[in-house]
Amino acid sequence: MGDIGQIEELLTECALAGPVEEEMIASAERDLSVQFPQSYKAFLARFGAALCSGFEIAGLFRPAPCDEPPLWSNVVTKTNQLRRRAGDLLPKEYVAISGDGGDYTYYLDTGRLDASSECPVIVLGPGADASVVAETFIDFVIRAFSNRITF
Secondary structure, three states: OOOOHHHHHHHOOOEEOOOOOHHHHHHHHHHHOOOOOHHHHHHHHHHOOEEEOOEEEOEOOOOOOOOOOOOOOEHHHHHHHHHHHHHHHOOOOEEEEEEOOOOOEEEEEHHHOOOOOOOOEEEEEOOEEEEEEEOOHHHHHHHHHOOOOOO
């Protein structure tokens, strides 16, 4: 399993939503009918969601008390919107965590959780049919920061 400490320094450059409780994470897993990998759970528990220079990481956060839209994307809302739009074409195991602002969306492939409770991050978009872009969530964040996401 990737250690959340590997990306902690990178994330200090981002706008972070702040930590969320374990029950909020468990509720999101129930809402999406998936199990998140351990590294993504650790990210949610510590950082909630992130808006970084050039990319975002969807997550969980408490709504702001004002009427302003949030800075971050909610992983449950984002995934459910994409599921509704794609219908049966989007496997229920895919959890949308990021995008390139255009045609490509990055997903945790929770159907491929391994013995260490980690899974790959895949991309969907034109010419990218579930190509693996990172072996783990931690690897995805490191690659995104260094502009090394290829497929």
